[in-house]
Amino acid sequence: MEKVKIAILGFGNVGTGVWKILLENKKEIMKRSNYEIEVTKILVKDINKKRDIAVAPGILTNNIDDIINDESIKIVVELIGGCSEAKDYMIRAMKSKKHIVTANKLAIANWSKELFKIADTENVLFYYEASVAGGIPIIREINESLTANRIEQIVGIINGTTNYILSKMTLDGSSFDEALKEAQDKGYAEADPTSDVDGYDAVYKLAIMSSLAFGTEVDHDCIYREGIRNISAVDIEYAKKFGYTIKLLAIAKEINNKLELRVHPTLIPSTHPMANVNDVYNSIMIKGNAVGELMLYGKGAGDLPTGSAVVGDIISILRNNIKPVDLTETSCTVEFKEVKKARENESEFYIRLDFKDKEGVLGDTANIFGENNVSIVSITQDVERGDHSSLAFITHKSEEKNIRNSLNKIIQLDSVNNVESIIRIESFN
Template sequence: MEKVKIAILGFGNVGTGVWKILQENKKEIMKRSNCQIEVAKILVNDINKKRDIDISKEILTDNIDDIINDESIKIVVELVGGRDEAKQYMIRAMKAKKHIVTANKLVIANWGEELFKIADEENVLFYYEASVAGGIPIIREINESLTANRIEQIIGIINGTTNYILSKMTLEGLSFEQALKEAQEKGYAEADPTSDVEGYDAVYKLAIMASLSFGTKVDHDRIYREGISKISAVDIEYAKKFGYTIKLLAIAKEENNKLELRVHPTLIPSSHPMANVNDAFNAILIKGNAVGELMLYGQGAGDMPTGSAVVGDIISILRNNVKPSELKALNDDADFKEVKKSEENESEFYIRLNVNDRAGVLGDTAKIFGGNNVSITSITQDVVHKEHVLLAFITHKSAEKNINNSLKKIKELENVNEIESIIRIESFN
């Protein structure tokens, strides 16, 4: 049986998970790959650091050249994260004729096209399953299982940190700040949680999925983004009252050769399966014109689930499957599809106003909505104290431009104190 040497760049949570899987599932991996995998080198910052895992210092190195210049190493697994350094490591490895496996969504979303082109030029394989949804095999589904379909839409919960926070707010009544602190204590959120809670992480992942699904290049800067930091307990309770649950969704749809790409908090019907995806779990709903709707569910982060996707890619390389870098969506000849501006999108909306308790306020706001072709399906009001009232509206599907025009005029009304919340609704129709 052939022995194949690999190197792991980075030995944090995911790197440790990859190591554990390779050791614990050695027999199964040998049988499925028909190869014996040997971890020849692991790139770390500190060789002498005390680690919870028993590993020989002989395979540890703090010098990337020890890996790049070792011709016996055939596969490089990039898990250092970050941007420029990780990109350069991968480029150097490919130019040294080494295959690449990575979990780096940031690098793929920013420079995927460049990296795949280098992979083609150097005739090496480039796999990145773990970059999007941890243990959920979404890239393989798009690349292989759904190739007979024209994918029409993807809707996903693809960030475990925000889903954990919103689950705690919904199920236990925690505030955003309390839920975030708990997520940090459990290791679900970083000390600086900006990338997760403000939606950047989900944007990078959506850019990758949309590129593959719709056969086009997607600039992640063109994806509309809102985070969850402004979601309050009041919004959670009003959502429940109207029969909805709030989730951070990544949404990609194609219609008439135009793309609708957005990441934002969303009200979804509490009866929908995605509303019951809680804690740090992920779920992705794909609609194909032939297969209909499919939903993939599982752990979207963590050492073992993400490590599972990484090891799966290693096995795929050893089996020499189709190169993702050959996909039209990620090459120079990809079709260009226009991304809609957010004001062109249509959706139902939840809107909450803080108004003075005066006669005629509701009528004035309803008149403005109607004058801008915005139809209201539900209204509820609650007194917050003697002088102020909360008005919460659910609209029919409306053009976002009409919603914005309505709110601009409503904000100018004398008895409207503040537009406190605007959240889109996805009914999965």
């Protein structure tokens, strides 16, 4: 059986996962790819660092040139992560006629046009399944299984850290800070959790999926973003009263040839399957005009789930006999579609006000909502806390600008102390 030599850039969590899978599933991989895979080089920062995994002498290197200049290496697996250095390494590898497999969502979200163009020019393959949802094969689903469809929408839980935190807050009554610390202790969250809890990670992933699903270039800076730092136990309890569960959703819809792209905390019906996606699991629902709704579920991160997607891409390249091919994944007709501004989007809303116990506040707020074309579905009030109370509203579908205009006036009422929460609702209608 023919042997193929590959190199891995980075030997952290995912890199070691790839190494384990290649060793443990060696026979299965050989049967499915018709190649014996040999990892001949692994790029690391410190060769002498103590590691739990034994690697044969000569494989570890801290010099990228050992990989770029080695003509026997046919595939480079980039697992360094989101930085310009990783991008430069991938470009140099492609110009040396090496195929690329990456899990780097930041590189794809920021530099996909440049990277794909170089892959096309150099006639090499560029695969990136692991960049979006770990072990869930969402890229392949869009590129292959759903090609007969016009994708109408994508709704997903695509960040395991935030899903773990919200699950702990919902199921165990933990505070945000308590749940975050537990996520960090278990290795689900970084010491600096900004990318996850403030929604950046989900934005990058949504940009990648949207560009493929809708055949357009997507600037991740055009995606509306809110994180979960301001979600409180009070909001979770109110959501339960109304029959909802709070999740951080990534939402992409095409409406009249315009794209609606947003990442934010969302109330979803507690009866919906996605409401029961807990812990670090991910779930993505895709709606095609022919197939209808499909829902994928699995681990969105971790060494072995993400490593599984990486090795799957390696096998896909080998099945193409690692020869020059027509790059269906990187070469496509791009139609430029406008991304709607957030104020133009329509949604149902959950709104919580903190107000002084004064007569007339309910009537005053209802009048202001009505004047701005916002209709109310239901209202509930919790027990009084001193001279303050909370009032929670659920609205019918409304334009965001009308919600904002209403709240700008409501906050000026003498009886209202503050607008505590504004959370969108996704009813999956």
